[in-house]
Amino acid sequence: MNKQTEPFLLDESVATEAAPQVGISRPHESAHLHVAGTATYTDDIPELAGTLHAALGMSARAHARIRSISLDKVRAARGVVAVLTADDIPAVNDCGPIIHDDPILAREVVQFIGQPVFLVVASSHDAARRAARLGEIEYEDLPPVLSPEAAHAAGSYVLPPMHLTRGEPAARIGAAAHRDSGHIRLGGQEQFYLEGQISYAVPKENDGMHVWCSTQHPTEMQHAVAHMLGWHVHQVQVECRRMGGGFGGKESQSALFACCAALAAWKLLCPVKLRPDRDDDMMITGKRHDFVFDYQAGHDAEGRLEGVQVEMVSRAGFSADLSGPVMTRAICHFDNAYWLPDVQIDGYCGKTNTQSNTAFRGFGGPQGAFAIEYILDNVARAVGRDAFDVRRANLYGKGERNVTPYGQTVEDNVIHELLDELEASSEYRARRAATRAFNAASPVLKKGIAITPVKFGISFNVAHFNQAGALVHVYNDGSVLVNHGGTEMGQGLNTKVAMVVAHELGIRLERVRCSATDTSKVANTSATAASTGADLNGKAAQDAARQIRERLAAFAARKAGVDVSEVRFGDDLVVAGELRQPFDELAREAYVARVQLWSDGFYTTPKLHWDQSKLQGRPFYYFAYGAACSEVLVDTLTGEWRLLRADVLHDAGRSLNPALDIGQVEGAFIQGMGWLTTEELWWNQNGKLMTHAPSTYKIPTVNDCPETFNVRLFQNRNVEDSIHRSKAVGEPPLLLPFSVFFAIRDAVAALGDYRINPPLTAPATGEAILDAADAVREAVAAQE
């Protein structure tokens, strides 16, 4: 795999002649701890004496009134100290992030199988879990709604529908030379963070609560706990050093665990830890929304779209959670990289009696973009052209055909150049011809190949979330401690922020250390989400570091008797006229001279505006681009397949740390491939999720990675003034493995000489591939 280590030239470098500290590959700040097993996750924090352990008792019915709850056997079980229900919550029984429809513990009505109803607190983790099974709940069943289709048919939604129209799509489709319509099914996805949900709550003096929580959103956990207890926000402190992965699953849904641990700690006045095991975690928490799409498209003989109408229905689950902003992002990514002249998009968040679906890497963007890719894939076969050529014919233009359906002009389009480069480096044309030749001679094993592009909007689609704060301390020995509002979940945010600070102060990265995210240090933070962690917190930390540098520069200038503009920081030195002093020495002298050596910093993303009622505005500061070429081999008699080779070219702008960014691209590619192929969520006829453990839910392993995996960063710089002109990289590459799905579909289409659109559903499991292959064979037979 490629590793790019060339430093970039930096236009805004403070250390122009000195070695830059950004734009170079550096290991993750905790890599040595990860591999040695010494990185502290929430469950590794040494437990205080008297710590108790909690477990949740869960609903066994999808939708029912609770007639009675008998918890006597639970209370009598060995080691049990207390059993709590909704009646024990002192203030508000709600942990919903936007709309307050998320009970912490169900009362009167249960709304999905797995919904927490009571909380057992016991002397050990094991005792709590065993006791939780002994609860006896009598239910009176109510009719459940178990699929997005059923919710839509019943008009049952968690939020009002969203509508976006440009032009006259119905008329354009009616007048088009060719028309296509269809139904697309796209499955959901479990986040499968390696470290599950966990919270450890410790009561503090004078009605205080300290919660260590594996969360992407410490501030919201702080609010949720305060809201539940009826406290002021300043009474609650939430801390998170790192997560063992979040992937969106800990953006809002860590709240239930934080609230339950804090409730028990408040009630019993002792430390309480809540760590659900994997099965319970999967039964309780929401996942990526599965979607169904119904569309109509009109196009010309070349496959250029003229009008498109799409109805998107998501499975929101029993409550709103983040389903609204997820749908908004799905609608704002239906265009992906394509100009859609006349378009209508209708979005419905179906209310179902299943887990409340939530954020997952891409946040609806992958779902919206998948639909247009599927439509173009169909159109290409309908007009008998290579799907890549049809995709290219529909791309956003430069200076024209460049306004999105939601009114934002695409000003930074690099997809044409990027695709040119990938088409050449992947040898797409030659390999496509070779694939066709292979298939002509191979009746059962079929090869397929596809290139798909990505355009992904960067910024929270709720404008006020686009802010961040940081706190930078320079100690008098010249060592630096950075705290910011972002959280570390493996993505390397702390490494990037530390690099930005080191660069700003012209010092070695080794001098800079990041501390745990803590609501008592930086207040009112946003979730580390929407891929904005480094963009927002990097800028905030840069602002703080710059203020300290300016004070040090003024001090050095006074000392050297030169103008402050002549002071240079770099290579761990401060140079001012004749003065040439190590940074740590200067810091010590500045301290003695009573110079403030710490500072806060703040950042807000400029240029954003958004009218949610009209779905119009500029929701994104900029776009990140990418493309991938995948080649697969499919056994059309068993549905087995392999990814033979993948070539990826991804735009991280002027990367802050190419090694970390390539890691993000590789990880997102494989994670997205899992979503679209092997990972299948399956609820039985009663609404019980049957795929709630790795034994039944198949995530990719290292064996599923292609033997040839060429991942490169596209040489680019952000046209917007982002942190050192880099681009966010966390989520956009999750869309790259669309190419895997459409390569599989291409292979199956070979059975019908590429004239029949295989009805392949996502995820393309072995079973789904076989069904699609059978359908193509039957269609061929029917034609003969």
Ligand code: MTE
């Ligand atoms: N990478 C790792 N290793 N672990 C994670 O949990 N989450 C992803 C992405 N990459 C994740 C990850 C998601 S959903 C987002 S929004 C971003 O990281 C958040 O971090 P960033 O904004 O700092 O990129």
Ligand code: HPA
């Ligand atoms: N991504 C993640 N979380 C969010 C977003 C988003 O775009 N908008 C609101 N919360």
Ligand code: MOS
């Ligand atoms: Mo990422 S889904 O925005 O946490």
